[in-house]
Amino acid sequence: MPQDESEQQGKGSGDDADSGAPGVDAAARLEQCRVRIDEIDKRLVELLNERAGVVVEVGNLKRGTDIPIYAPHREADVLRKALAANMGPLPDRTIEGVFRELMSGSFALEQPLRIGYLGPQGSFSHAAATAHFGSSVEFADIQDIAGVFMEVRRGHADYGLVPIENSTGGGIIETLDAFRDSRDVTIYAEVLVTVRHNLLANCEPGAVKQIHSKPEIFTQCRRWLSAHYPNAEQIAAPSSSRAVMLARQAVEADPGAGVAAIGSELAGQIHGVNLLYQDIEDNPNNITRFLVVAKQAARPSGDDKTSIMFITLDKPGALVSVLSVFERAGVNLSHIEKRPSGRENWRYTFFIDAQGHRDDPSVAYAIREAAAHCQELTVLGSYPRATRIL
Template sequence: MSLEDLRKKIDDIDSKLVELLNERARVVVKVGKYKDKNGGPIYAPHREKAVLEKISRANTGPLPDKTLTAIWREMMSGSFFLERPLRIAFLGPEGSFSHSAAMLKFGQSVDYEAVADIRTIFNEVSKGHSDLGIVPIENSAGGGIDESLDAFVDSDVYICAEVYMAIHHNLLANCKLEDVKEVYSKPEVFAQCRKWLSDTFTGAKTIAVASSARAAQMAAEKPYTAAIGSTAAADLYGLKIVCENIEDVPNNVTRFLIIGKQDTPPTGDDKTSLLFSTAHKAGALVDVLEVFRDHGLNLANIESRPSKKREWEYYFFVDFVGHKSSEQAQKALEAAKKHCLQLSVLGSYPKNDKLL
């Protein structure tokens, strides 16, 4: 076949694809009407997981799974728009890593709300101003994100999904490296680039701000300053990438949580997050952890934060593999409560270990 014949064949297939996509969309509209009449969340993480897994199983190539997953995520985004546009709150302004993660997760057809700090994301979701929020919870190099952990203590939102995204930090500026006097970014970003910063700068001052995108905004406005942020932030705010990939650990990944007001049904491959506090006595934490061990629950993560109510009291954040509705988990939670001053289930959601 000639090149022209091959292109004609592609055009014919494209026409069929458009027809099929719109046929799918008409069914989505019916789903939306059913949900509107009978109730049900627009975003269903368990359904999302099932659809993407089915697409991967059906894929025989040559397209890689990640390409088809990206296409289907965008189709799902269009489906949200047809049912009812979702509103997603993220740590702004535009160009932040949270913004990038939200776009990769939910696509182009939803509404995004940039907010000034992580606490506000929780408030917007809690008050119903946003359907969902996306918050960073931990980084493979820097550990837990304190703002997010603290916000869970007195919030009524649920975790309904998790996503992982590779993070690459860049020094952004409109001056030469040797002329930089101040560097802006989030505290966690500085922690992830600590060695590079100490090796590169002797006199430049690091200044913590609410987000890496806000840092880029400030660097664009003030001479002889730089920001550590994303390539998207550089494009948005007219900054040059002075140094690329300055993170100390090459495989730098941030885990984000999707928060909402809905519970998520079990999928058979789930994770549950808990928040609890214990009495200030020897062995209190061990007593709780032994409960999960004795009930055969695998702990995937544990973080601690000091309580702001009483001295020397801590809140612990724990993830275990499994859904809270299982008999095994129910028995473990009841037994664990006996050793806790407070225990809250923050949510059960589909387990995910694939990068966006």
């Protein structure tokens, strides 16, 4: 018998009900993708450990020699090759992050490294040290920049990381003075890090009366502070993370104190201080340049900088004579700073960055010629130029 209309409609409805099949098919394909990812992950782990086996062999070959565990020229070469091989879809930043952590694990296999930085935990130096060296090394938070130099000089830290200049606020005075006073450490590498400043406090925004931070950070947030907290007292702290700790302690002692700090979100999380305002820096492209200091010299990488410190002779045109030497040698100078010499009033120590390695013939020539116009001239170090911002 022919089916009636309602039966035919029912059969159609049943077909529609089976339209979930594409969803079922998608779920099956999703499961297949996950199985493939698991297989790839297994191969990745096997390859990583195969690489680690070679790293252990390298460490054994280095043992008993003066070959350093951390070699900036080799790090730059590894990253350059990895990024050149990246055809996507992963961005270069991800690939770099993976390889930095991979190299961090390699350091631990070859020889555990101890990295000193301006603490306490949560400082911008802490964040920069972690971004550059990875999480598999040991970190030592040191209370001032001069202390970082001292720990490296004494061999208590293998390397130190210190801020040298900010794109908004300029040179970091404590670091320049530490180079002036510490002649037995050298610059080994440089690191560029994007810096985001935040107002942190355990009180309401309208209750803030005092703000603690490093003087350089106040400079980097000057316009924002003038607009939002023109009457708040600004109190200098030795580091941004120390400022965050002081803000917490002040409010714990007196809930009505109205004490805030400018620091990193990481410092707020570590020290239990709430985020009031995010990204308060005047320049959204706020970048701080850090230097890695060591007791050994870095080998040429093919794309280097050389930092030089000098005091000119007391004669007319002495500074011009020094700078002219580099011009005649065809060596570009990318940075210049000055600080009081600390020995005689109105005498200054100058700091310059030259493009190239001290072993390059043109740079070596310029250094020799410049020394003739100087009372003192010290090469602080030649090191690979940082080309990426972390």
